[in-house]
Amino acid sequence: xxxxxxxxxxxxxxxxxxxxxxxxxxxxxxxxxxxxxxxxxxxxxxxxxxxxxxxxxxxxxxxxxxxxxxxxxxxxxxxxxxxxxxxxxxxxxxxxxxxxxxxxxxx
Amino acid sequence: xxxxxxxxxxxxxxxxxxxxxxxxxxxxxxxxxxxxxxxxxxxxxxxxxxxxxxxxxxxxxxxxxxxxxxxxxxxxxxxxxxxxxxxxxxxxxxxxxxxxxxxxxxxxxxxxxxxxxxxxxxxxxxxxxxxxxxxxxxxxxxxxxxxxxxxxxxxxxxxxxxxxxxxxxxxxxxxxxxxxxxxxxxxxxxxxxxxxxxxxxxxxxxxxxxxxxxxxxxxxxxxxxxxxxxxxxxxxxxxxxxxxxxxxxxxxxxxxxxxxxxxxx
Amino acid sequence: xxxxxxxxxxxxxxxxxxxxxxxxxxxxxxxxxxxxxxxxxxxxxxxxxxxxxxxxxxxxxxxxxxxxxxxxxxxxxxxxxxxxxxxxxxxxxxxxxxxxxxxxxxxxxxxxxxxxxxxxxxxxxxxxxxxxxxxxxxxxxxxxxxxxxxxxxxxxxx
Numbered sequence: 001x002x003x004x005x006x007x008x009x010x011x012x013x014x015x016x017x018x019x020x021x022x023x024x025x026x027x028x029x030x031x032x033x034x035x036x037x038x039x040x041x042x043x044x045x046x047x048x049x050x051x052x053x054x055x056x057x058x059x060x061x062x063x064x065x066x067x068x069x070x071x072x073x074x075x076x077x078x079x080x081x082x083x084x085x086x087x088x089x090x091x092x093x094x095x096x097x098x099x100x101x102x103x104x105x106x107x
Numbered sequence: 108x109x110x111x112x113x114x115x116x117x118x119x120x121x122x123x124x125x126x127x128x129x130x131x132x133x134x135x136x137x138x139x140x141x142x143x144x145x146x147x148x149x150x151x152x153x154x155x156x157x158x159x160x161x162x163x164x165x166x167x168x169x170x171x172x173x174x175x176x177x178x179x180x181x182x183x184x185x186x187x188x189x190x191x192x193x194x195x196x197x198x199x200x201x202x203x204x205x206x207x208x209x210x211x212x213x214x215x216x217x218x219x220x221x222x223x224x225x226x227x228x229x230x231x232x233x234x235x236x237x238x239x240x241x242x243x244x245x246x247x248x249x250x251x252x253x254x255x256x257x258x259x260x261x262x263x264x265x266x267x268x269x270x271x272x273x274x275x276x277x278x279x280x281x282x283x284x285x286x287x288x289x290x291x292x293x294x295x296x297x298x299x300x301x302x303x304x305x306x307x308x309x310x311x312x313x314x315x316x317x318x319x320x321x322x323x324x325x326x327x328x329x330x331x332x333x334x335x336x337x338x339x340x341x342x343x344x345x346x347x348x349x350x351x352x353x354x355x356x357x358x359x360x361x362x363x364x365x366x367x368x369x370x371x372x
Numbered sequence: 373x374x375x376x377x378x379x380x381x382x383x384x385x386x387x388x389x390x391x392x393x394x395x396x397x398x399x400x401x402x403x404x405x406x407x408x409x410x411x412x413x414x415x416x417x418x419x420x421x422x423x424x425x426x427x428x429x430x431x432x433x434x435x436x437x438x439x440x441x442x443x444x445x446x447x448x449x450x451x452x453x454x455x456x457x458x459x460x461x462x463x464x465x466x467x468x469x470x471x472x473x474x475x476x477x478x479x480x481x482x483x484x485x486x487x488x489x490x491x492x493x494x495x496x497x498x499x500x501x502x503x504x505x506x507x508x509x510x511x512x513x514x515x516x517x518x519x520x521x522x523x524x525x526x527x528x529x530x
Contacts, residue, residue, distance in 0.1 A: 003172050005171065007162050023162065024168075025168045057480070058482040059477070060478040064471055064474055064475060066473070067490065068321070068443075068492055069322065071490070073488065073490050077482060078453070078482055151438050153434055153438070157442075157444075300525075301521075303523045303524040318441045319441065332527045335525070372438050372523065
């Protein structure tokens with residue numbers, strides 16, 4: 001289970017474009033580094049991120065080893081309705097971490 | 108670089124008057140007694156902005172993790188940190204006094220050591236190794252509580268002899284490059300070593316998130332890194348040498364404000 | 373670097389560039405460096421031979437990164453983000469990192485704005501490329517030059 005930080009405005013007005021930020025703990029080990037004894041450190045990265053509003057996918061990302069350790073993302077959403085935002089990261093082994101936040105839209 | 112300074116010409120008393128001539132440069136008193144400045148000052152605008160962003164500062168991931176650990180109970184039914192101390196904020200002002208002399212140990216103890224002693228005595232848990240994620244997380248949590256408070260270690264009484272040893276270490280040359288801490292961090296802050304801008308070596312923001320490490324690290328990890336930088340054999344984590352130096356550095360930085368988790372290059 | 377001339381040899385920027393280049397050559401085995409050709413192949417794999425038009429994409433990075441492990445990057449495309457007219461994706465490429473692919477972001481009309489900020493690894497001085505795919509099938513691109521400096525001391529892994 002990864003540690004994740006999520007930033008979503010407490011409330012949004014209908015039609016407002018909000019900023020969503022995510023920061024997640026992960027080494028994003030590239031597979032190109034060697035340890036002190038010269039052994040190659042195996043690649044270990046997150047490969048996918050998805051944000052859903054209820055069941056609707058609203059933003060997706062694919063990551064390669066060039067994404068920094070502890071990946072940070074900031075992206076936009078047009079707040080049309082209240083619902084549950086689901087944030088899901090998947091690593092190269094298929095392990096998933098999911099975090100949810102409620103989105104409250106006025107009007 | 109012409110670092111032709113012999114030990115005898117180095118400051119025997121750190122608190123030299125500000126007009127004292129500088130043996131290395133033949134002058135610029137400003138370099139002898141500059142205003143004390145956090146390493147934050149020597150970072151690029153980009154890195155300072157990352158530290159200042161309480162959401163995006165990656166060190167906050169460890170502060171969050173520390174907060175979760177704070178609420179976990181110890182072995183069997185032993186208490187959590189929270190059971191005894193309440194909220195982490197109750198320990199605001201504690202971190203800035205470490206390391207300190209501890210009577211029962213007859214020596215210095217730093218924040219990591221204090222956390223581990225609590226674990227052993229009150230939670231019946233084994234000590235956490237240096238640079239382990241939970242020790243970094245708990246240290247970051249506690250140090251973060253003191254953010255904005257001035258460093259105020261004590262060198263009174265029995266602490267004095269440890270302080271003196273730390274000070275001697277700071278001014279003693281070592282390694283194949285034959286450099287003391289002093290040469291980089293007192294004579295040459297603000298100057299460049301390749302792309303690196305030298306800082307005064309002030310311990311204001313530990314544990315720190317270094318972009319070079321791509322993770323959080325303790326003050327002792329940074330000091331070991333300095334050892335390898337001058338090509339000296341690094342002292343082990345927890346070595347009394349480090350505790351002495353931590354105390355000297357804390358005294359030298361007295362009054363500077365805590366900023367954990369700091370972000371550095 | 374050949375166009376720097378005499379002053380370039382002595383200038384700070386010239387020194388920084390050489391420091392960055394030389395140290396990377398010494399640190400990375402050659403097979404761990406991609407080439408502009410690798411990047412072209414990765415783009416060919418992603419987009420086939422469809423035309424990519426320079427423009428419309430705003431790619432922002434600091435001109436000089438103090439540490440290549442974490443470089444702030446913002447990319448955006450002006451678009452009404454409606455069902456009929458929106459940005460479907462933005463994909464980032466590197467000609468000099470060990471691998472040419474960096475990341476891909478997929479948007480929908482629900483995005484409101486096609487804009488992303490993230491942090492990436494940049495292994496050397498290079499021209500990073502962003503390609504945006506729009507709902508009408510057109511491809512647009514931007515390229516930004518970045519210099520990466522090297523530290524004096526390099527920490528061995530724990």
